[in-house]
Amino acid sequence: MFVDSHAHLDGKQFNADREQVIFRAQQAGVETIVAIGNGDGPGTLDCGIQLAAKYEFIYATVGIHPHEAKLATDADFAEMEQLAKRPKVIAWGEIGLDYFYDHSPRELQKQVFVKQMELARGVKLPIVIHCRPSGANNNNEDAWDDCLRLIAQHWAPSGLGGILHCFTGAWTHAKRALDMDFVISFAGNVTFPKAQQIRDAAKQVPLDRMLIETDAPYLAPVPHRGKRNEPAFVKETARQIGELRGLSTEEIGRQTTNNFYRFFSLPEKLKSI
Ligand SMILES: [Zn+2]
Numbered sequence: 001m002f003v004d005s006h007a008h009l010d011g012k013q014f015n016a017d018r019e020q021v022i023f024r025a026q027q028a029g030v031e032t033i034v035a036i037g038n039g040d041g042p043g044t045l046d047c048g049i050q051l052a053a054k055y056e057f058i059y060a061t062v063g064i065h066p067h068e069a070k071l072a073t074d075a076d077f078a079e080m081e082q083l084a085k086r087p088k089v090i091a092w093g094e095i096g097l098d099y100f101y102d103h104s105p106r107e108l109q110k111q112v113f114v115k116q117m118e119l120a121r122g123v124k125l126p127i128v129i130h131c132r133p134s135g136a137n138n139n140n141e142d143a144w145d146d147c148l149r150l151i152a153q154h155w156a157p158s159g160l161g162g163i164l165h166c167f168t169g170a171w172t173h174a175k176r177a178l179d180m181d182f183v184i185s186f187a188g189n190v191t192f193p194k195a196q197q198i199r200d201a202a203k204q205v206p207l208d209r210m211l212i213e214t215d216a217p218y219l220a221p222v223p224h225r226g227k228r229n230e231p232a233f234v235k236e237t238a239r240q241i242g243e244l245r246g247l248s249t250e251e252i253g254r255q256t257t258n259n260f261y262r263f264f265s266l267p268e269k270l271k272s273i
């Protein structure tokens with residue numbers, strides 16, 4: 001049993017065969033998928049909700065990705081505030097900072113990030129964080145410094161916690177987030193030969209504080225690297241973490257699945273749907 005805690009199932013890469021992709025995930029033992037609702041930015045912010053409405057085992061998020069921060073308007077914030085109250089929306093995100101691509105100016109990324117933390121707090125949803133520093137090896141501290149500082153300032157007091165998604169940082173970054181009620185989600189890049197820093201962190205994060213995800217269609221794990229990623233491949237991330245920790249793929253699947261339901265208090269939420 002696995003949960004893919006982060007997939008962009010709305011992506012146009014799935015337009016031709018989305019149904020089969022979702023079916024394959026179920027065949028592979030993926031019992032729940034979180035459809036990230038960033039879409040292509042404003043105008044498509046309900047894309048996760050649409051998928052969640054169609055499939056019982058899919059949940060959704062809403063949020064504006066740091067890439068599209070420059071497009072965000074007050075009308076978009078108001079729209080998201082309403083969308084966030086819809087059934088099966090379990091988190092606000094992904095939001096945060098991306099200093100690798102710099103698709104939006106950094107000051108604007110910070111403003112839109114802080115604004116969305118305020119909105120998420122208002123609707124009492126945890127947040128899904130995207131943090132990518134500058135530099136070829138994800139080794140610079142810039143985005144981590146800003147991101148963790150802004151979370152400490154604007155979010156930690158809420159006690160609502162969140163997910164550091166597709167974690168690429170060092171253990172020190174994970175530790176700071178864990179201390180602010182976050183869980184750490186590992187993606188397919190934990191299997192990449194050069195990703196020793198991610199594997200080091202995956203060895204240290206407490207087993208009851210980790211999730212797994214695909215970030216599909218991006219970052220397909222070995223042995224599918226370079227192809228389109230899909231939720232069925234979340235198993236490869238579990239396999240890699242299991243190898244690192246001397247546990248079976250199934251044990252990692254079971255543990256991260258339990259973590260997911262506990263973090264989102266999903267049995268309670270299901271009753272209200
Ligand atoms: Zn991301």
Ligand SMILES: [Zn+2]
Nearest residue numbers: 006036094215
């Ligand atoms: Zn993502």
